Amino acid sequence: MNEINSDFAADAYQAAGEQSSKQKLDIFLAELGRLKRIVAGLGLSAQDGEDVLQDVSIQALKQSGKYQSREDSVRWLIKVTVNRCLMEHRRRRSFRRRACEILKRRSESKTNSNRTDEKVIDAEELEIVRESLQELDDSMLWPMVLRYFCDLNSKEVGEILGLNPSTVRSRLREARMILAKRLLERGVEP
Amino acid sequence: MEKSCEDIKEMLVDYSDGRLSTIASNKIAEHLRKCEHCRRILEALQRSLELAGVIWADGLAETKEIRIPIPVKARKVRWSRYAAIAAGILLVLTTSIVWRALVRPAEKEMNFAEIERRIIESGNAARLLAAAELLDEYSEDEAVVKEQYRYIVDTYPQTSEAVKAKLKIQ
Numbered sequence A: 001m002n003e004i005n006s007d008f009a010a011d012a013y014q015a016a017g018e019q020s021s022k023q024k025l026d027i028f029l030a031e032l033g034r035l036k037r038i039v040a041g042l043g044l045s046a047q048d049g050e051d052v053l054q055d056v057s058i059q060a061l062k063q064s065g066k067y068q069s070r071e072d073s074v075r076w077l078i079k080v081t082v083n084r085c086l087m088e089h090r091r092r093r094s095f096r097r098r099a100c101e102i103l104k105r106r107s108e109s110k111t112n113s114n115r116t117d118e119k120v121i122d123a124e125e126l127e128i129v130r131e132s133l134q135e136l137d138d139s140m141l142w143p144m145v146l147r148y149f150c151d152l153n154s155k156e157v158g159e160i161l162g163l164n165p166s167t168v169r170s171r172l173r174e175a176r177m178i179l180a181k182r183l184l185e186r187g188v189e190p
Numbered sequence B: 001m002e003k004s005c006e007d008i009k010e011m012l013v014d015y016s017d018g019r020l021s022t023i024a025s026n027k028i029a030e031h032l033r034k035c036e037h038c039r040r041i042l043e044a045l046q047r048s049l050e051l052a053g054v055i056w057a058d059g060l061a062e063t064k065e066i067r068i069p070i071p072v073k074a075r076k077v078r079w080s081r082y083a084a085i086a087a088g089i090l091l092v093l094t095t096s097i098v099w100r101a102l103v104r105p106a107e108k109e110m111n112f113a114e115i116e117r118r119i120i121e122s123g124n125a126a127r128l129l130a131a132a133e134l135l136d137e138y139s140e141d142e143a144v145v146k147e148q149y150r151y152i153v154d155t156y157p158q159t160s161e162a163v164k165a166k167l168k169i170q
Helices: A006-016 A019-030 A032-041 A046-062 A070-091 A099-113 A123-135 A138-149 A154-161 A165-185 B002-016 B022-034 B036-063 B072-138 B142-155 B160-169
Strands: none
Touching: A019 A032, A019 A046, A019 A070, A032 A046, A032 A070, A032 A138, A032 B036, A046 A070, A046 B036, A070 A138, A070 A154, A099 A123, A099 B036, A123 A165, A123 B036, A138 A154, A138 A165, A138 B036, A154 A165, A165 B002, A165 B036, B002 B022, B002 B036, B022 B036, B072 B142, B072 B160, B142 B160
16 A cells, blocks of 8 residues: 555545445555565566556456455455466566576665675576576466465465465475475585 | 485475474474485575575566556546447437427428419419410500509519510510
8 A cells, every 4th residue: 555656546546436446446455565476476577567457456346246355355356466467477477587687676775775684695596596487387386476475375375276275285395396406406505 | 214315305395384293393303414415405495485585576676666557537538438429429319300300390391382372373373474465465455464464573473474474564
């Protein structure tokens, strides 16, 4: 909510008119941070992410009172966002950011916030993991993002992706081992 | 030892995520103290996840700039456009109905009356012209004949008989 211009939010509320639309917008705006994490974790560019979230907001407004509780609405929002991201992702996987760009941006933000307690990140290691994520099969990448970046548990991930929690856990294990092995294979000492 | 390492590897991810029971965790920890190979795998698991988090967080920094223009206003504009189109159609229909109901029937009535009037005038003028011509042929009084022709010209000016009468006068 803090990330959204307050004038804009007020404008949207006013335009939304009916109470149910206002509630939907409330939930959407409150969960926007989490939805952005999903978009970012699945490797969509800012432009693609904007398109995806715009679509989700439209769907949220159109959605009639099918979901009663707030939890149901949040689950629905996450599911729609993930599905929409996956559609976009199938068209183009876009982990375009190179390790050097990531490190540059990271060092700039570190200078601003004076964070010195973090481990130094090696560009070579970062590039290996970046490439590995890009090559990872979608069936393993999506559970990884939802579990480790969006802080959902295996059951929630399973509900969103239509998988058993045990399947989610086995895919997570597989994906994690692939990333770890790539690091070890390339001779980089963790 | 090999088999034990394979079993441990299966559980290392859950161990790294802190999802194992205390007993299982202790067993893994004991194995890790002795086995450098499994220790390196565990470190690689933790390191790769940490780096994946950095990559995802960088993507998140990019998405921070995203502003979601929720399209409620656009919907309003669309409604007003529909309303304008509907109003336009309604206006055209109303105009057309009013035109048909008022203007056209009145025009038809007038045309019919006019035609009827002209037929009657034409008939009258023709009879009078025929009488005036007979008078012209058999009467000596030229002034009376001219007066007859003038009457036709004045009374039925729109008829062809009036034109003929005018020529006779000349």
